[in-house]
Amino acid sequence: MEHHQNPQPQYQHALLTPLATPLQRDFFLPAPDRVARALLGKLIVRILDGEQLTGRIVETEAYFGLDDPAAHAYAGETARNRILFGPPGHAYVYFIYGMHYCLNASCEPSGHAGCVLIRALEPLSGLATMARLRRQPASRPHLLTSGPGKLCQALAITRADSNGSDLTDPNASLFFADDGFRPAQIAVTPRIGISKAADHPARFVIPHSKFLSRAL
DNA sequence: AAGCGGATCGTCT
DNA sequence: GACGATCCGCTTG
Structure with missing residues (x-):
């Protein structure tokens, strides 16, 4: 912090996993299905009151643009979904069922509205805080982020x-990182x-992960 | 173990 | 005015 000659990462929150590096903009440039695959095994880092909450992505879904009837971008740009039409690597968060939020990472170049829904994480650090936010006992980690x-x-x-x-800004309170983990296998479902x-x-999904929203 | 309905509100028709 | 990229608790088998 106080030194400028330190060659180590310059972002303010040293990652709990020392060798992890933030994902770069071009990581999010490909089509949503490519990015959805590539995001499996990557880390989500969330800074909350100085505490680092982290989880490994174990389940994703690809959503396309004007050619995907299931996608929020299908009917074109609106006030809600405008982030999807902007540059890649940004968070698209929407409110659903009057009660829940969902997190997406935008991908593809500006003007193309692909994104990846983050569906489940394996929680790695900050589990006590996650449990408090979820209002559930800390003794059930598979219910925290599944x-x-x-x-x-x-x-x-x-x-x-x-x-x-x-999501590529390591000084932000929410960003994605790569610690070198590579899934042994990847499974695909509807x-x-x-x-x-x-x-x-x-x-x-990373098959047989205990942290999926649904088993295979 | 699986299925059903209630909660709850922003967004678009 | 209807619906939804969900979750939870309750019921049934």
Whole structure:
């Protein structure tokens, strides 16, 4: 902090996992299904009151643009979904069912509205805080972040707080990082909870993870 | 173990 | 005015 000659990472919050590096903008440039696969095994880092909450992504879904009836971008740009039409690597947070938030990472270049829904994490640090935010006992880690609404609650992600934030900014309170972990296998299934294009295989999971929103 | 309904409100028709 | 990229608790088997 006080030194400028230190060659170590310059961002303000040293990562709990020392060798992790923030994801760069070009990571989010490819099509949503490519990014959804690539995000499996990556870290989400959330800074809350100086505490570092982290989790490893174990489940994602790809949503496309004007050609995907299940996507929020399908009907074109609106006030709600405008982040999707902007530059890649930004958080699109929406409010659903009057009660829950869901976190997406925008991808593809500006003007193309692809995104990846983050559906489940393996919690790695800050589990006590996550449990408090979830209002559940800390003794059930597999219930903390095993669903898109749960993980937003566990990380205190809301639309007001996080929509539009830059997920490549390591000085921000929410960003993505790579600690070198690579999933041994990846499984693909249809997306969950949608009525249109319900058979399209665009859900990606690390098989047999205990932290999926649903088992395979 | 699986299925059902209630909660609850921003967004778009 | 209807619905939804969800979650939880209760019921049934």
